[in-house]
Structures are given as structure tokens and as C-alpha cells.
Amino acid sequence: DIQMTQSPSSLSASIGDRVTLTCRASQSIDSYLNWYQLKPGKAPKLLIFAASSLQGRVPSRFSGSGSGTDYTLTISSLQPEDFASYYCQQSFSMPYTFGQGTKMEI
């Protein structure tokens, strides 16, 4: 299985901050990388697919980049609703696997 490693595991930030989360795969995943946002009691939300494509209705302050084994999710200006957990997921090969998540706190 492809192992996905996210960093940091938790992050304290402030409204308006620019933050970058990272995700590293144990082998090249050819940009088959998705990012999800999870909030307690709510349906998880797909933010970014194929490493850098913004899912519909996702604010443009979210962006993704990367290639090969290394990927990033950037939030250009944190808003109150962005405080959540974020997970990367590879869909290059099955079984699909997720990173352990980054919990973003105020």
C-alpha cells in the first residue's frame, strides 16, 4: 500500500493567515492526490482533486500543488470556517489511502 504522510499533524493559526499543509507519498502518485476537509458532525468535503484542481463551489483561497511524491494544500487567508481537519488521499493505486490528517486550530 502507498503510505501518505502529512505534516504538521496539528497547526495553530489566526484569521487571515496564509497556511500550507504538506502531504508526502511513499512513492510517486502522478498527481492522483485529493484533499478533503472534515468537520465534526458534518459531511466531509472534497476541496482539491488531481493535486491542483479546485472542486466546484470551493473558495478560491484554497489551492493545491505538487507532483511526484510531494504535495501541498495552501489556504491563502484563513477564514473562521476553515478551522477543521484536512486529509490528503492518493488515488493512484488501490487500496486508496489517506494521510493521518492535519488539525487546524485557532
Next chain:
Amino acid sequence: QVLLQESGPGLVKPSETLSLTCNVSGGSVNNYYWSWIRQPAGKGLEWIGRLYASGSSNYNPSFKSRVTMAVDASKNQFSLRLSSVAAADAAVYYCARSSSPVTLGIWGQGTVVIVSS
């Protein structure tokens, strides 16, 4: 707007079979990929497997032969059966729909499963 809602018993005894249903409203089950994902308390997400509406399936080998998924177009539902459950199977279980085989586009809110005698 399509909405997914997971439902199930909430409490399952060890060694028994867990059965969950994903009720789909505002859209059809046809021509989509349907997945189950779970998250044990305090841990990360784990992909269980997926089913295309036509019937082809892919399961996570870590579940070996314990898992079965099915789509019921007449009820607009997607289901999961996980046999021989143990404490490690306690988690929030999510269903997800996607038009692409490489994303999990729309998720339900999840349902909590406790494994206890």
C-alpha cells in the same frame, strides 16, 4: 442537490455482521462510483472499498473477505456488510459518491458504529 445519509444499528456485538445503508436523495444511484470510508475515534480515514453501479467492485484487501457492498437501484440505496466485526471495527462510517473513479466527491455525514457485547 444530492444528499447522502448513512443509517445502521449503531451497536453491533463482536463476531456479528455490521449492516449499513446509505440513503440517496436528490439523485440516482446509477452511473456513479459508491464508496465506504471509516474513521475510528482519534484516528485517520480508511478506505473500505467501492462499487460501481453496474456491479464492479474494488475492496481494500485489509478487509479480506469480510466486506460486501451493493447498490439497490429500486430503493436508491447503497449498502455495506462487514462480517465478523471486532472492537477495531468501531468507527464513524461514511458513504461517498463520485462520478470519477479517483475522487470521493460527495459524502454523507457519517454514522457511528460501536462494537460491544
